[in-house]
Amino acid sequence: MSTALRKRVASAFILFVAVWPLVHYGLCRTFDINPWKFNGFAMYTVPVRQIELVYVGIGNGREERIEPFEHPALAKEAKRFQQGVWTLGRLYPPHLLANMIFDEFPQYDEVLVVTGVYRINRETKLMDLDQRHYRYTRPGRDAAHPEE
Amino acid sequence: MFLDRVMPRIADDDPELRTKRLRSFQAVLALAVGAEWLARSGPAIGDLTQTRQVLTVLAVFLVVPFLHRRLAPFRGLCILLFTFAEIAVTFPRSANHFWLAFLVSIPLALFRPDDEEESRWALGTLRIVFVVCIFYTGLQKLLHGYYFRGEVLAFYISQRETYRPLFSLMMPTSEIERLASYSYVVGAGPFTSDAPLFLLASNMSYAGEMLLPLLLLFRRTRLAGFAGLILLIVSIEAAAREIFFGVFFLMILFLFAPSDWNRKAWPFFVAFYVWAILNEFSILPKVTMF
Known part of the structure; x- marks a missing residue:
């Protein structure tokens, strides 16, 4: 050269x-x-990033918390998603994980994933949780796309 | 080319000193990246993925290009490949100084240190990268906006004990106690303080990071910038205690020293990394390194 x-x-x-x-x-x-x-x-x-993730399955009018790490079929992608939110933020949405939850739990018609990032509020200077909701409807039933 | 005019001003040492600086920097950089990976990963090698295990072994072999003069042309390339591998296996969580090590190894791999013109470009590129890096650490603090009222520093005082001794010199003990009582829960705070010295330190941190590196660019002000940045790194280490980063920062900063300080500090760097490895392997009493 x-x-x-x-x-x-x-x-x-x-x-x-x-x-x-x-x-x-x-x-x-x-x-x-x-x-x-x-x-x-x-x-x-x-501040160093701290996140909180909540997964909810909705079926027959009931809402249930899902713990994806307790299900072998979901654990790997759940870990990937956790890392994704921590590093890539909104560039890593839970689409794939939501589909896997539908496969694992046939009783749910909807899945809600809530991501929370802890931040210091600029006005109050108090610790705050900045949440984002991803709501999915089971593919084939009305809206197949996530609503944020 | 614009940089053809800039390089002689930034890398204005005589050719012999430039070559010496680059050769010493290659050696200390290989030591830093290899020894740090060994210290971080070595103790848990049995639990690592296969890729990380291979990289841990390769860290030891970084010494090979330094064993014989004939292998000298491969030194920069070996460091570049190793730092790239570090980022690849830790991505996307790669530590920031892995990235910095990768960036500074690029000019070392690209240019020949014993060629007069190329050594100017190698040293000039290294110096520009360092100046840009430090300038942006300040600018990013300004843009993200959590330093005007000391929010980030208040947060770290609350979460890490190592921050408290330094900041207890700048704010009343009651303020330190108040911040230390907060945990990582919604509604905790306020993460700020009205103590004037604390607010001054918070605002000086980004201002210093933006101004001091600019002084390094000019021969007349270089020594002032150099001394200011030494002071800055000492104060950062007094609180954050990211010792690996601190030593690595010094190695790059020494490229601006009046003479080849990386060669002079070589025994210190070797002693530090031997200590670091023994520390991480718990052979010596444990001290937090990162």
């Missing part, structure tokens, strides 16, 4: 290093990715 080509590669690399943190910030604001991750130089900008 010639020196000139090496210089061009280095120039592109420097440009990437200079621009990526701004893209990273945009991803944090838009999709709630974890500021601590993905090399955005944004460590210690927010």
Whole structure:
């Protein structure tokens, strides 16, 4: 490789290093990715991320909590989803996990997944839980798409 | 090219010193990435995935390109491949300094340290990457907006005991006790304090991270920026105690030192990593490293 080509590669690399943190910030604001991750130089900008996940199955007018880690068929994807929410935020929605819950529990017509991220409220400075609801209807019964 | 004009100003050492700096940095970087992986993963090697086990063994072999001069051209490449593998096996949770190690190994793999023009570009690129990195750590704090009233620092005082001794110099004991009483539950807080010194420290942290690296860019102000950043890393380590990161940060910062400080500090770095490995293997009394 010639020196000139090496210089061009280095120039592109420097440009990437200079621009990526701004893209990273945009991803944090838009999709709630974890500021601590993905090399955005944004460590210690927010408290270390703590999340809370709730899974609810709805069938015959009853709501029941689901513990996916207790079901071997779901545990792997549940762990993936947990990691996904922690790192990628809204870029990792629970679509696949919801479908797997429908397969595992034929009695449910709907599945509700609630993701919560702990944050310090900007106004009150108190700890807050920022929740997002994903509601799924069993495929083939009316709406097959998630409602947020 | 714009950078052709910039590089001689940023990497303005004489060619011999540039080559020395780059060679020493290669050595300390290989030591840092290899020894840290060994310290973090070695004690639990039996429980690791096969990929991580292989990487733990490869960490030891990072020393090989340094055993003979003929292998010198492969040093940068080996470090680059190893740091890439670190990120690949830990993705998406990869530690931030794994990323930084990967970034700084790119110019080392790309350029030949003993070529006059390429060594200028290698050192210049390394210095620019470091300046950009520190500048953004400050800018990101400003943009995310949790430092104006000290929210993030208040949170860490509440959650980590290591923060309390340093900040007890800046706020009344009653404030430290109040923050320490909060747990990670909804409604806990407020995570802030009116203590003027605390608010000053919080706002100075992002301001310092944005201003000090810019001083490194110019020969006249470089020493001031260098000294300021040493002070910054000492104060960060006094609270956060991320010792692996702190030592790694020093290695990159030493690229701006008046002479080849990485070579001078080599015995210290070796002693530190030997201690770190013994510490993580619980051969010495346990100290939190990260």
